[in-house]
Amino acid sequence: MNVRAALAEGSGALGGSSPGSPFLDAALLLGLALGLERDRVLAAMPDEVPPAALRSYRAYIGRRCSGEPVAYILGYKEFYGRRYSVDPRVLVPRPDTELLVETALRLLPRPGTSREPRCHDAFTGSGCVGVSIAAERPDVEVSLSDASADALELASANARALLGRALDAREGDVLSAAVGPFDLIVANPPYVTKALTDELLLGGDAEPRMALDGGELGLDLYPDIAAQAYALLSEGGALAVEIGEEQGEAVAAIFRGAGFGDVTVHTDLAGSDRVVAGVKHAVRR
């Protein structure tokens, strides 16, 4: 069987298991089986797929059909221009979350305007948000935390691999492990409703429940995040969190209730509310 036929077979089998991207997923998985990057796979359409590679490829397609994220099968996911190791210890980084990084980068004090700015990334998971900020702004001291020791191990490995140095990483729920004061706190907490989480996990998604399940309305974590962040931020410091697309108003209200000013809701590339940010005491920079 040649590459073209293998891709047709794989993307046909994936169909509904890879909404929107069965062909892309098939090309990534065939690339994994052949030891080729995706563009090389597409350039090799007429070539024969060796039998051993075809067997591996069909096994990968089978795993994907059972709901396993492609990123777990590949062992990595691209985020904000860098490649993160991922496995079932952590949520797979989503493209939507790049908006959290962009918002965070805008909220940080400009380089050279103050002492070394400090930023904390809570619920860090793979580390993708905190590591992206540290990579884009080497002058900022970034720390990470997560309630999962397993996730922190992977986040620390990603920090070392992508930054060439370790970031301070501590185990703790919400912001309990963070040692302030900070100029910026970011978080992508679990915010999927419990009912939808149940549905995703039953559908074969192997991501950790604790990275998805935000309780009945998905809003369980935000009051603690806002209150604890307020206490840990310096005057003029900011909090930015990722949210579900229907949670903008509710989370903005939680921020205001915790004392934040200049509360803004930001939309992602699909036009959905995705990030809420607020400033302590609304001091303008």
Ligand code: GLN
């Ligand atoms: N955006 C993710 C999803 O829709 C959820 C991430 C999260 O809960 N932080 O699956």
